[in-house]
Amino acid sequence: MHLKYESQLREPLVYGEKTYGQVTEDILKPIERKPSKLWYVGFFISSALLLFGVYSVYRDVTYGIGQWNLNKTVGWGWDITNFVWWVGIGHAGTLISAILLLFRQGWRTGVNRAAEAMTIFAVLCAGQFPVFHMGRVWMAFYTLPLPNTRGPLWPNFNSPLLWDVFAISTYLTVSLLFWYSGLIPDLATVRDRAKTKFTKLMYGIGSFGWSGSTKHWQRHESLCLVLAGLSTPLVLSVHTIVSFDFATSVIPGWHTTIFPPYFVAGAVFSGFAMVQSLMLVVRKVFGMEDYITIGHIEAMNKVIVLTGSIVGVAYLTELFMGWYSQNKYEGYTFWYSRANLFSPYGWSYWGMMACNVLSPQIFWFRSMRRNIFVTFFMSVIVNIGMWFERFVIIVTSLYRDYLPSSWSIYYSPSPWEIGFFVGTFGLFFTCFFMFSKYAPVIAVAEIKYILKTSGESFKNKITKIETEPLDKFVDEQKHAH
């Protein structure tokens, strides 16, 4: 039993008195050892899902998107719902790596590598949906402004759908570059510890011949800082543009000006939930409790309760405007098609409300924020809720449009529509399993960088400051300046 005074203000970001060597040892453990049984089981399941997805997409391409249950008013269904959902999930990675870097939030180092990987895989999954929605995927290059002999025939640069093409592809490219440039020094660490010739060669190629030279580090830091600076407005722009796909239309339920901020908040919300789900598993499976601490989990839960509440305010604002505008169509969409529990899709609206707005409020309690089981459960709930949100926005606005004679009957997906979604889960987790096996899931160099300033020794320093008499502290501060 020790009666040491513990700081209430800041807890260390890395637990335990660690040396640099130990950090390397701990984080590279999963790479240098044979994967566990659990890893094989997970990998097998996710590749099976992926294969099913490939088959669903094969059917879709062969027979056309008549394979899906889209109908005359619900022309966007699960496909676009899933697209927006995956893109949203991607946002947390960039937020953690870019915005928190600019805000100098030290806690990001524990989770940024995995979160960025998650971003890339999620955007990869998201991209599938609009592409295969085109029906004739081999014509997908028509969306690119390539010099051509078709006319001249160019894409319409004034269309939000084309903005989307640019936004998503830029986002994927920049995230990939950002992630990989951070990965280079860590891959070099793996290379220099490699035992076999083959691993040496592979990591040698992957690490670009990184040596850790001071000049290179200086440039590397500058590169990462500028990429973070670029990614910050980029991540905001991407979901803003995704929301433009809806907001620039004249469909009641879509045609609202609050969409951009509301979509961005929702994206961060679902993204953090996904990071939580993944990190809780990673820290358990790979034994990284010292690096992904309860403090990290709590910090992310704070973001979740904040963004969840922003999203809640947006929902209520929409409802209010549906009434206040006295626009019949808006009122019908918001109050009848959505908020009315007994309307055909009322269940999805209230499912969304329960998962996104009500349930995250339990994170106002510190004990809940720091409870791993609650956090994991909530992270799944939030992602279900955010999926519902996109479904509500898309389907409830479409299935009863301006012309009642074309109102469609109840839209429910076909097995191939579901199969496609399931397949992207397969893709996502297959990628994530590969990543967790072959690359350091935590940024080794960055942990070493904060080790001395935010590790256990930092805790001792803070403790010293907090226990010394106030006059002395003030005195010291005065002399320091």
Added chain:
Amino acid sequence: MAIKKFVVGCFTDEKELFPAVKTIRKSGFKIHDVYTPYPVHGLDTALGLRETSLHTAGFIYALIGLCTAFGGIGWILTIDWPQNYGGKPHFALPAWIPIMFECTVLFSAVGMVLTFCYICQIGPLVKKHRFHLRATDDYFVMVIECTQQTNTHDLEGLLKSLGACETKTETVESGWWLGRYDLPAPSVASAVIALILITSLSACSNGDAGREQNRVYMPDMAYSRAVETYDDKEHITNKGIFYNAEPAKGSIARGSDIPFLIAKDTPGSTLNYLAAQKIINPITSLSSDDQEEAHRLYLVYCGICHGQKYDGNGPLYKDGSGPFPAKPATLVGDPKYDAMPEGQMFYSVTYGKNLMGSYASQLTTKQRWMVIKYIKMQQEAVSKPQTNTNSK
């Protein structure tokens, strides 16, 4: 190539590294580089390195991206392909902002990363000389370049006294800092050539031979699963195609009348018959042309029983001497029928009443309502003759 000699000193802590760097530089030695496992802040200034200008390059790339997007879109939408999108101006700058922004970011990021790789001379398959493998793990490796005069032994001693845990002297071929290929060039080249050969061979057409195969993959929707015009709904459903052919419940075709929503009573019940009393005739008045038409319809379809004079004594009944067994209703003059709501009459004409059959197949909804209005007008003409001007 020239061979150079280096003295290497490894440190385990930043706290020892910084004073060591200071002392070594003061003593007049040339520090070639310090290899560290993470970016050590202040080390670049301690080594006398100047600020990097990589971010300036990033800014320039960003400007290039912005100009490319603006120039490209501007040229395409105003000169090469001036399309009319909903009457909006060709030069629609606000709508171009999203793509201009994305291109700015894209060019800057890609350009900076490529520049970074170039100036650091790093890339896939590049291998650099490493003085100590633990430089990427937990050592801070200081490398000092020796001249002819340097006494390596003394220097190593100095480093040890400054806290270095490990020292050594190494000779390295100069020019290596540009890196060299990790794989021998011939094997890379042969791999590339083999790849090109395989792709070009597989792309070669073997004339019409390939066309005879009756195996088709990805047939570009050659076999249509599209719904044929007037295809039977059940047939489509059986083919496993979802096709929503039905109009929404309660929808009315353009130009048609509001449907009569009351169903026929089940035998023995009069529930719907009574409910029909509440239905109002959508036709509130008849023009003289309409009256003529209603009169004609009445004579064709009803008069044979109900009589020309609406007295229920048409040729088919003729006071019981006709072939019809039951007395048709006296439509005018009988208080029961004078008081009967139009909706209820409509019900009887639509579904039939005892011995009177249904007229729904002979008369359209509108015609039925017209005839009923007409009968009502005759009833009124008799009960209030002073207001009657149109009776026939």
